[in-house]
Structures are given as structure tokens and as C-alpha cells.
Amino acid sequence: MxxxxxxxxxxxxxxxxxxxxxxxxxxxxxxxxxxxxxxxxxxxxxxxxxxxxxxxxxxxxxxxxxxxxxxxxxxxxxxxxxxxxxxxxxxxxxxxxxxxxxxxxxxxxxxxxxxxxxxxxxxxxxxxxxxxxxxxxxxxxxxxxxxxxxxxxxxxxxxxxxxxxxxxxxxxxxxxxxxAVPCSAPRAVEGGEVADIIGQSAAKRALLIAACGGHNLLFSGPPGSGKTLLASCLPALLPPLDAEHFRQLAVLYAVAGEALPTPLYQPPFRAPHHSASATALVGGGSQPQPGEVSLAHGGVLFLDELAEYPRHTLDLLREPLESGEINIIRTRASALFPAQFQLLAATNPCPCGYAPSSRCQCSAELIRRYRARLSGPLMDRIDLQVEVAALAPEQLTQSSGTSLSQRGPSSAELRRQVLRCRQRQQRRQQTVNARLTREQLELHCPLSDQQRQLLGSAIERFGLSARSYYRILRVMRTLADLRDAEQPNSDDLYEALSLRVGEA
Structure with missing residues (x-):
């Protein structure tokens, strides 16, 4: 033959x-x-x-x-x-x-x-x-x-x-x-310990809300205020991946030629440096390869020093943040990669990092140009935007004598709250609150007339977009889940608005 x-x-x-x-x-x-x-x-x-x-x-x-x-x-x-x-x-x-x-x-x-x-x-x-x-x-x-x-x-x-x-x-x-090579013994979930962070109760609360609902979160504050330390605690709060997400993630890492994150089933936590190229961040190449947004599928993409990234590179995140996938098209080949990640970012308020305190030496124009590196459409996709203030001297000097009972909840305790919220969301809608559609929001997050009027006033006052409106509703739904409540109330609306636009 x-x-x-x-x-x-x-x-x-x-x-x-x-x-x-x-x-x-x-x-x-x-x-x-x-x-x-x-x-x-x-x-x-x-x-x-x-x-x-x-x-x-x-x-x-x-x-x-x-x-x-x-x-x-x-x-x-x-x-x-x-x-x-x-x-x-x-x-x-x-x-x-x-x-x-x-x-x-x-x-x-x-x-x-x-x-x-x-x-x-x-x-x-x-x-x-x-x-x-x-x-x-x-x-x-x-x-x-x-x-x-x-x-x-x-x-x-x-x-x-x-x-x-x-x-x-x-x-x-x-x-x-x-x-098959036998897996090593299961290890504890990796991540920082929330209880070790001094103060920053509002930022810890935002971190818990983000973990419960899968919401995007931005920390803004001066150097040394604990933004990166807070971000490092998020992996310890997240539930394990389900079988389907783990399989998709394993395929992505195999295509990229990288080893799977350990322990297995823990959501990935990707933290590229701000000098990363656009191709490294979203994927590309003559033979399309997955980028960081895809390697963070089912987990967290942490962008520290967010304003130091080129604006063009950051704007490439807009489509995958909305659709949960990215389509890489080249002359000879194209590939569709899943990219359903949770964006966690940290930035300084100005180039020197200390605005608006008296230590800041930046001019108003310099601050404006620095903040303009973060485009409006990108910021519109970030559900929680929280200021992390510098610690007062009293907090630092008194922290050494703080007893264990005064440290606040540990990562393990917060993780149990997150697991309870995620299970509630899975039973109700088979997805996290951050992925709720418009129809699901109308069903699971109905508003009273008073809440509609309040939200309408906030939209007019702060110039919020339609996307912001629905993202506020998703955060409200998460806040209600944290209370084990069937429906969001006005307090949930006030808190969701404050996490979006600051204190009104």
C-alpha cells in the first residue's frame, strides 16, 4: 500500500x-x-x-x-x-x-x-x-x-x-x-489576611462587596495607604472555580504554555506590570495567543498603578469587561478567547500621589492630565470606586497594642460570607450579580417609586450613564444578598451610590 x-x-x-x-x-x-x-x-x-x-x-x-x-x-x-x-x-x-x-x-x-x-x-x-x-x-x-x-x-x-x-x-x-503525575497535597487558599490591615474599614467593606458579587473595584489613594495590600487579600475571599470554568482555564493555560495556578480550582490572580504591552495584556501574535485578560478568566486581573498604563492599552479592556471574551483577529488567523475576569485596580490621585493634601506639589493642569489617562468609558465599567485615605498617626501608633478581638473579621470569616452570597446567587440566577442581564435585574432587583426617584436624581446630578445605572442595581442586589434579604432597600441604594460616586 x-x-x-x-x-x-x-x-x-x-x-x-x-x-x-x-x-x-x-x-x-x-x-x-x-x-x-x-x-x-x-x-x-x-x-x-x-x-x-x-x-x-x-x-x-x-x-x-x-x-x-x-x-x-x-x-x-x-x-x-x-x-x-x-x-x-x-x-x-x-x-x-x-x-x-x-x-x-x-x-x-x-x-x-x-x-x-x-x-x-x-x-x-x-x-x-x-x-x-x-x-x-x-x-x-x-x-x-x-x-x-x-x-x-x-x-x-x-x-x-x-x-x-x-x-x-x-x-x-x-x-x-x-x-498522570500525582497532585501535591491540597494547600490552603492563598492570599493576604484582611485582619492584618490597620484601619481602612470602608475599603475592606468594598473588597467584601466586590468578592460577593464579582464586581470591578478601583482603589484610589496616596502611596502607603494599603491599596496593594488590600488587593492581595482578594484571592483569599473568593470561592473555588466550578468544573466548567476550571476546564476553560486549563485550556487557556495549556495554549499559553503556562502551568496551572496552584492550588487547583483557586481563581487565578494575574498582576501584570504597568509596562506590559497591549499584546501581553489582551493577547495577540501572528498565531493568536491568550493575554492576561484571558489568563485571569474566572479570577482577578489586578492592575496596580493604573494611571501609569498607556491609555490605549487600558481602553483595550473595554470590550472584554463588557462581553467576557475577546476576539483576536490577524491576517492569517483569528481566535476567540474567554476573558470573564474581575478587574481590581489601584491608582494614585496625582503624579506625586498626595493630592489633595498640602504635600502635593502638582498643578491643577498636571492632575487633570494625569486623571485623563483613565478614559470615561473605562471608568464607567468599574462598579466600585473607593478612596483609600492615608492612615492617621494615632492608628499607626496604637495598632501594636490592638488585641485580636479588635482586629476585625479575618479573611476566613469574610470568605464564609462570600461563599454564602455566591451560593444564594447561584440558586437564584445561576451567575454572579455582576453578570446579571437587564431582564434579570428587573426580576431580582425591583425598585420602589421612592428608590426610582432617588436614583433618577442621582443620575441627573452626577451625569451617570445607562451602564452606570444598571451597575448600581447589580451592586444593590449584592448588598441585599449580604443581608440575606429578598429585596434591596433604600439603604442598599445609598451605599451603592456612595461606592460609585463617593459621598453625595
């Missing part, structure tokens, strides 16, 4: 389209050609496959070998096609019995000595293979977390000879589940 067809997978964002690997061997001058929109790394597969076959004591056909990767319009890159091409050559040259390979997918890179190396970003392909009802053959060192292997059907090998022996039924390769 001079023709063979095998299955593999391409990489396209978080998806893995099926690729048919066709191998044809014909008479003529010896040659090895790969067609089907193959990138440079894939064209180099010819040398890897030739060396691997010869090192494994197989005969490399001295004929014309043509490998076609279909569909031809799909860009293909990477070395994970090596295994499928090598097995295809062995079948087409008659060195392997074709057997029943119609429902087997081959994914793996070959070393020059025939060893099978793990493919980068294997998880999306493995999940797609399982959904298609196919069996996967890949490297034994697959690197997939054990909790994600339950639904996968596949085996792993360490050498091309093992794969060929498995196909000839002379050897049974071990299942992927038996090759």
Missing part, C-alpha cells in the same frame, strides 16, 4: 480542528514534501521524521514522499504532527499493518532518536479528541492534570517503537490516566 490516512489536530486559539494527514509514496526521484499551509517549524518535521525512522531501525523509503495536511486553508504550525507523519510513512511503505486507525489521533513531536516528546498545548486537542469519540496516542509525558483526565480516552508512549508495537498489538500502551 502506497497511501495512508491518519488523524491529527491543529492549534487554533482554544480550539483544535481536526486535520487529516495523507501520506503518498510514489516512484520517482527521492524527495519529501509537506503541503497544506505548513509553517516553518512543521516543514522541519521532514528531518526529524527521517532521523527518527532510521534511528528506530525502520527503512526510510528512497522514493517520492508527499504529505498533505487537510484542510489546506487551515494554517498549521508546530512539531506535533511528527508522529502522525512517521506512522503514515510506515503504513504507506508497508512496514506497518494499517489495521483500524480510522478512530485514532496521533499527536506528538519526535526526537532524532525516535523518542516521543510532549506536544505543546496538548489539552485542547485531547479534549476535542474525546468529544469526537476517538482514541488519542501521544507522549507518556503529556502533562495534563489528573482531574482533567477522567473523560479522556487515550494511551501514551515514550518512543516511536512503542507506538508501532501498540498498533501491531504486540504491546499495550498504558492509559493516560495511569501516566
Amino acid at each position: 502506497s497511501y495512508a490516512t491518519l488523524l491529527c489536530r491543529a492549534k487554533l486559539g482554544v480550539t483544535a480542528p481536526l486535520v487529516t494527514v495523507e501520506v503518498h509514496i510514489s516512484s520517482g526521484l527521492p524527495g519529501f514534501t509537506i503541503i497544506g499551509l505548513a509553517e516553518t517549524a512543521l516543514k522541519e518535521s521532514r528531518e526529524r521524521v527521517r532521523s527518527a525512522l532510521m534511528a528506530s531501525h525502520f527503512e526510510f523509503p528512497l522514493q517520492r514522499i508527499t504529505v498533505n495536511l487537510a484542510p489546506a486553508e487551515l494554517p498549521k504550525a508546530g512539531g506535533h504532527y511528527d508522529l502522525a507523519i512517521a506512522v503514515g510513512i510506515l503504513i504507506a511503505s508497508g512496514q506497518l499493518d494499517p489495521g483500524d486507525t480510522g478512530d485514532i489521533e496521533f499527536i506528538g513531536e519526535l526526537a532524532l532518536n525516535g523518542a516521543l516528546r510532549p506536544a505543546e498545548g496538548l489539552l485542547p486537542a485531547a479534549l476535542a479528541c474525546s468529544e469526537a469519540g476517538h482514541q488519542l496516542i501521544c507522549s507518556a509525558d503529556h502533562g495534563i492534570a489528573p482531574v482533567l483526565l477522567e473523560s479522556l480516552q487515550g494511551v501514551g508512549g515514550s518512543h516511536l517503537l512503542e507506538v508501532s508495537a501498540h498498533l501491531q498489538q504486540r504491546l499495550q500502551l498504558p492509559a493516560l490516566q495511569s501516566l
Whole structure:
């Protein structure tokens, strides 16, 4: 038989389209050609496959070998096609019995000595293979977390000879589940301790509200007031990811080539430096890769020194903050990445950081230009905007003698409140309050005539947008959940307004 067809997978964002690997061997001058929109790394597969076959004591056909990767319009890159091409050559040259390979997918890179190396970003392909009802053959060192292997059907090998022996039924390769690296013992949830923070009761309250409802939060205040320390406490308050969010996050990290955050199921906490490029923040590249907004999916994106980011970079956050996803479009490829993250940010009120105190040396125009770096549409998407004042000398000097009973609630105590609120939201609407639609708000957050009048006056006085109106309602719903109340009241409305525009 001079023709063979095998299955593999391409990489396209978080998806893995099926690729048919066709191998044809014909008479003529010896040659090895790969067609089907193959990138440079894939064209180099010819040398890897030739060396691997010869090192494994197989005969490399001295004929014309043509490998076609279909569909031809799909860009293909990477070395994970090596295994499928090598097995295809062995079948087409008659060195392997074709057997029943119609429902087997081959994914793996070959070393020059025939060893099978793990493919980068294997998880999306493995999940797609399982959904298609196919069996996967890949490297034994697959690197997939054990909790994600339950639904996968596949085996792993360490050498091309093992794969060929498995196909000839002379050897049974071990299942992927038996090759999983055991997870380390569960660790405590990471994050700062709220009780260790001196004062800042209003900021702690805002942090609790943000955690309960999944709301975006901005801390503004002078240097040393505790903004970053407060932000570091948020991971310890958040509930674990559900199975679907964890699976999506695992795929994103596999595509990005990064290890999953530990402990598993803890929401990610991403904190890029303000010098990060737009591509690093939202994703991109000739072959689209996820950025920080996607790697924070289901968790928190913390932007410290928010006003130091270029305005253009910050404005790229507007669409994913609204839709929960980002579509990266390039000339040769496009990819849609999930980006349902909670924005947590901190900024100074002016370049020196001390406005409006007497220590501030900035002119009014300099302060105006500094604050203008944060565009109106971006600020409109931040539900809670809280000023964090500098600590008074009395608070600092008296803190050393503060007893444990005076420290305020701990992170563990606040986390129990958050879990209770999140469970209430899940039972009622199957999502967090920050993601409530207009129809859901009308159902779960009805307003009385007095509340409508008050909110209407606030909209007129502060020039609030329609988006701000609905975000205030979502915060009201969270405040009611914190009280275990069925409906928000006027106190919830006053607090939601104060968290949005300051003290009225």
C-alpha cells in the first residue's frame, strides 16, 4: 500500500480542528514534501521524521514522499504532527499493518532518536479528541492534570517503537490516566489576611462587596495607604472555580504554555506590570495567543498603578469587561478567547500621589492630565470606586497594642460570607450579580417609586450613564444578598451610590 490516512489536530486559539494527514509514496526521484499551509517549524518535521525512522531501525523509503495536511486553508504550525507523519510513512511503505486507525489521533513531536516528546498545548486537542469519540496516542509525558483526565480516552508512549508495537498489538500502551503525575497535597487558599490591615474599614467593606458579587473595584489613594495590600487579600475571599470554568482555564493555560495556578480550582490572580504591552495584556501574535485578560478568566486581573498604563492599552479592556471574551483577529488567523475576569485596580490621585493634601506639589493642569489617562468609558465599567485615605498617626501608633478581638473579621470569616452570597446567587440566577442581564435585574432587583426617584436624581446630578445605572442595581442586589434579604432597600441604594460616586 502506497497511501495512508491518519488523524491529527491543529492549534487554533482554544480550539483544535481536526486535520487529516495523507501520506503518498510514489516512484520517482527521492524527495519529501509537506503541503497544506505548513509553517516553518512543521516543514522541519521532514528531518526529524527521517532521523527518527532510521534511528528506530525502520527503512526510510528512497522514493517520492508527499504529505498533505487537510484542510489546506487551515494554517498549521508546530512539531506535533511528527508522529502522525512517521506512522503514515510506515503504513504507506508497508512496514506497518494499517489495521483500524480510522478512530485514532496521533499527536506528538519526535526526537532524532525516535523518542516521543510532549506536544505543546496538548489539552485542547485531547479534549476535542474525546468529544469526537476517538482514541488519542501521544507522549507518556503529556502533562495534563489528573482531574482533567477522567473523560479522556487515550494511551501514551515514550518512543516511536512503542507506538508501532501498540498498533501491531504486540504491546499495550498504558492509559493516560495511569501516566498522570500525582497532585501535591491540597494547600490552603492563598492570599493576604484582611485582619492584618490597620484601619481602612470602608475599603475592606468594598473588597467584601466586590468578592460577593464579582464586581470591578478601583482603589484610589496616596502611596502607603494599603491599596496593594488590600488587593492581595482578594484571592483569599473568593470561592473555588466550578468544573466548567476550571476546564476553560486549563485550556487557556495549556495554549499559553503556562502551568496551572496552584492550588487547583483557586481563581487565578494575574498582576501584570504597568509596562506590559497591549499584546501581553489582551493577547495577540501572528498565531493568536491568550493575554492576561484571558489568563485571569474566572479570577482577578489586578492592575496596580493604573494611571501609569498607556491609555490605549487600558481602553483595550473595554470590550472584554463588557462581553467576557475577546476576539483576536490577524491576517492569517483569528481566535476567540474567554476573558470573564474581575478587574481590581489601584491608582494614585496625582503624579506625586498626595493630592489633595498640602504635600502635593502638582498643578491643577498636571492632575487633570494625569486623571485623563483613565478614559470615561473605562471608568464607567468599574462598579466600585473607593478612596483609600492615608492612615492617621494615632492608628499607626496604637495598632501594636490592638488585641485580636479588635482586629476585625479575618479573611476566613469574610470568605464564609462570600461563599454564602455566591451560593444564594447561584440558586437564584445561576451567575454572579455582576453578570446579571437587564431582564434579570428587573426580576431580582425591583425598585420602589421612592428608590426610582432617588436614583433618577442621582443620575441627573452626577451625569451617570445607562451602564452606570444598571451597575448600581447589580451592586444593590449584592448588598441585599449580604443581608440575606429578598429585596434591596433604600439603604442598599445609598451605599451603592456612595461606592460609585463617593459621598453625595
